[in-house]
Amino acid sequence: MKRIGVLLSGCGVYDGSEIHEAVLTLLAIDRAGAQAVCLAPNIEQTEVVNHLAGKPRKGESRNVLVESARIARGQIKDAALAAPDDFDALVLPGGFGAAKNLCDFAYAAESPLEVEPAVLKLIDESFTAKKPLGFICISPVIAAAVLGKHGVEVTIGTDEGTAAAIHKMGASHVKKTVAEIHKDPTYPVFSTPAYMLGERISEVAAGIEKLVAAVIEAVPAR
DSSP, X not given: OOEEEEEOOOSSTTTSOOHHHHHXXXXXXXXXXXXXXXXXXXXXXXOOXXXXXTEEOXXXXXXXXXXXXXXXXXXXXEGGGOOGGGOSEEEEOXXXXXXXXXXXXXXXXXXXXXXXXXXXXXXXXXXHTTOOEEEETTTHHHHHHHHGGGTOEEOOSSOHHHHHHHHHTTOEEOOOOTTOOEEOSSSSEXXXXXXXXXXXXHHHHHHHHHHHHHHHHHSOOO
16 A cells, blocks of 8 residues: 655644644545555744634744644654655645744745745655655645755745745746646646636646556556
């Protein structure tokens, strides 16, 4: 059975993983007959957001690994203790946690991105090991930060500001619709816009299902 790493960033669109995107990813992996291997960094969130009010909660702290365990039903591993040998491919759902906890894009979009060390190491080593990589929603900015030196192509949909930031990091952006995916022409790197464009969960599901299928297909047969 193929093992697909799913790198989470918390639980909730405004301060963690986008829950729809994460669950759709896990569902697509299971339906494809593969096994999800959930991972998250054992770090504190940069902020906690009240999702009902849409505002930060001052003085409150939550742990990314602990919060991600909500989505993974407790079956999750510290990303710092993981290695590419633990999975056959790696997928990153979006959500503001990807831009706040896995990197600092939400706060420093115009400066060189700082990627959380365990996340950077895992993506870089997975790329070197030729593992297929999937990036959803805003997480392609992490691909650009880590893999821009290789000139990878990704999509976040059509947002010009984010696309410009991706180009500044050495990667290239390709416009795609919510139901489409993009594969880099040289490397097994896949991406889809998801909620960067989508307004309905069914729209987002279409792109994520295609991405997961493509990532799993790209895993070499054992």
